[in-house]
Amino acid sequence: MTEARSEILAGVRAALAGVDPAPAAPTVPGVSLTPADAVAKFAERVADYRAVVERCGAAELADRVAAALPEGSVIVPEGLSVQVPDAVVDDGTLTATDLDRIAAVVTEARVGIAETGTIVLDHGPGQGRRIISLVPDTHVCIVHEHQVVADVPDAVADLDPARPLTWISGPSATSDIELDRVEGVHGPRNLHVIVVAG
Numbered sequence: 001m002t003e004a005r006s007e008i009l010a011g012v013r014a015a016l017a018g019v020d021p022a023p024a025a026p027t028v029p030g031v032s033l034t035p036a037d038a039v040a041k042f043a044e045r046v047a048d049y050r051a052v053v054e055r056c057g058a059a060e061l062a063d064r065v066a067a068a069l070p071e072g073s074v075i076v077p078e079g080l081s082v083q084v085p086d087a088v089v090d091d092g093t094l095t096a097t098d099l100d101r102i103a104a105v106v107t108e109a110r111v112g113i114a115e116t117g118t119i120v121l122d123h124g125p126g127q128g129r130r131i132i133s134l135v136p137d138t139h140v141c142i143v144h145e146h147q148v149v150a151d152v153p154d155a156v157a158d159l160d161p162a163r164p165l166t167w168i169s170g171p172s173a174t175s176d177i178e179l180d181r182v183e184g185v186h187g188p189r190n191l192h193v194i195v196v197a198g
Contacts, residue, residue, distance in 0.1 A: 031115050031151040038114040042148045043195055045117025049170020051191035061142065061196055065106055068140045068192040072103025075136060077128025080106060082142065090128050099135035105188075107133055111158055112143040112195075115151040117170070119143060119193065122163040130166050139188040141168070144196045 033041060039055075047053045056064045062082050074087040075094070084106050088094075094102075108126035109119045119141055121127045126142075133139055149155050159165060172187030183189045 030153060033114060033150045035145070035148070038148050038150050039145045039195060042112050042114040042117060042143070043193075045114065046112075046119070046170070046191075046193050047117075049117055049191070050173075051170050051193055053193045053195065055195045055197065057197045061194065064194050065140055065142070068194065069106070070103050070138050070190075073101070074104045074106060075099065075102050075132055076106045077126060077132060079125025079127075081108060081126055082106070090132050092129060094132075096131060096135055099132060102136045104138035104140060105132050105136040106140045107142070109141055109143040109147055111155045112148040113150075113152055113155045114148055118152075118155075119168045120155060120159065121166040121168070122159060123166070124163070130164060133166060133168075134187045137184060137188055138190040138192065139168075139171075140192045140194065142194050142196060145198060148195075 043053045043055065052068070054064060054068075062084075065082055065084060069084075074084055075090050076084050076087045077090050087106065088102070105128075107121060107128060110122040110124065110127065111120045112118070113120070121130075121133060123130055127133070133141075149158060168187075168191065171183055171189055171191040172185060173181055173183045174185050175181050
């Protein structure tokens with residue numbers, strides 16, 4: 001330890017001598033929702049971000065994904081649980097410039113957060129590299145109902161902090177100094193979320 005640092009810490013200790021310790025921080029009450037309420041709230045909050053949200057059963061998923069895609073090419077990550085006809089499966093070689101020519105990406109989520117309407121990807125199977133979820137202009141994301149948790153602490157407890165995480169709250173949007181909203185600057189302009197029963 002350097003001499004200056006030791007002096008500073010000694011000064012702090014001297015100043016705190018005789019001071020009562022700070023009270024423990026209050027615990028933040030968790031959000032308590034039934035699974036059905038959590039899914040309903042998640043869908044409502046995602047829609048608040050100007051994302052398109054729809055719910056379907058597993059048997060309808062492929063058709064719903066196909067209907068959500070815009071004209072143009074589509075990329076999907078390896079391990080996606082639904083077939084997307086004519087989609088390019090990402091092999092990790094496409095650059096940002098290549099991906100900018102692709103109209104849409106289809107991924108699955110790792111977790112959905114009801115309280116905030118946030119989707120988290122940890123880039124495992126069915127999610128792919130971070131860049132494929134950020135560059136194409138439309139992101140179609142599949143969230144299974146069992147993946148929806150009540151709040152952020154529940155999500156954090158369910159995630160591996162050693163993995164790369166992408167947190168998505170609606171389409172990419174920012175505002176300039178006059179509060180004019182601009183979409184699609186830092187990520188997809190369009191977010192389409194399909195919540196699958198079960």
